[in-house]
Amino acid sequence: MHRDFREETERKVEPAVTEAVKKRSMMEVEMIVNGVSRRLLVDPFESLLYTLRERLNLTGTKEGCDQGTCGACTVLLDDVPVLSCLTPVARCSSRRVTTIEGLAENGELHPVQKHMVETGGIQCGFCTPGMVMTAVAFLREKPRPDEREIREAISGNLCRCTGYAKIVEAISRAAEEMQS
């Protein structure tokens, strides 16, 4: 049978919450965010970006254009880069979401993060989280990219500070480090 999330929610949740659900037609989603399982009441059509920033306080993911053209809000959905501003959170039910906050392991930055800092590819920092998420997914697909491939890979991410040179260098260095 198909699932009516509102009805399911009504059965499971406290009466007061049920009222809120009825009024605002909220639904429950369960997703794994940076390795942690989260159950949340959400508006069925709010963006994943909104859920991350406003409900989970994961403000590392940035809102740039909010219309799918700048790439600043890029996160990984089941390891695949997507624009969180264009992703209804309903699509994320039972899936894994990775944000910039979920990259460091045991307090150690991911090589892409580390080299972005070292080369000065971060500058104002606003495009950086999206740029890093795109680069991380790209290097998994293509561990030994050339410069043209790197530039193509980040073509969906706008940066207005660096002129991209230092970002390309950072990704290239990260690729080398991850090879060794």
Added chain:
Amino acid sequence: MHDIKRYLVPDSLDEAVRAAAEGDVTFLAGGTDLMPQTRTGARSFSSTLINLKQVPELRGVSRENGGIRLGALTTVTDVLNDVVLRKAAPVLSQAADHFASDQVRNSATIGGNICNASPAGDMIIPLLLLGAVVELASWNGEAVGTRTMPLEEFFTGPGKTQREPGEILTAIRFPVPGEGFTARFVKFGTRPALDISVVSVGIAGVKENGTLRRVRAAFGAVAPVPVRGRNTEAALEGKLLTSDTIRQASEATQEDISPISDVRASAWYRRELVRTLTTRILNDVSTS
């Protein structure tokens, strides 16, 4: 905001069309058009939101009876990476490669790109070149009923199609092109990634002895819907691809299009682009 009262995730086409038959539904596939359109108010929600992601009949690329069937939920990334498509219809893979950005391609679906019915929809032009038909399903009261129609008849205006409210676009089908089939698609925008096409031009045909036969031409972002270029086709059909033929065909494009001026370009510029891109494509076809 919106007024979604019910959110459904049907597990089969049968359930999906039955729910759709109740009327007043909005379908969700990738969400990359629906999300910004509903946010800006360009579109409003119906009371029931149906997420189609778990309907198995809408998935997958398959070969059947000399044709190819693309499930409506096939993402643009799936199209780009599909080995069968790359071999059988490289023009479709090329268009997928120029579609928005990686992040959008990973979410956006081919069915969504068609139902959104943008005159600039990038997957539509190559599908017109391939002679694609769309498959629509609805609940006829007792069972799932389907109908098909040529893609070029599907569009009725910007954002408008022949799809009835309770109908779901289930698949796109096209015959595998035969020997000698050649097709080109060129999209023009000001930024290599993520631009909405200023214009796009597609030309295809079977090339033999320096002529093109069974010619198909299609243009995007130059009319209220993506259009076939009948005049251009007539100027090329069966003629030797000489510089005269190419000039006449490039001129004939002007009768096929009716561009407007908007934020992306003026009508004059769009006309010049279509003429120039057509000449370039035909020069390329004639020498390769």
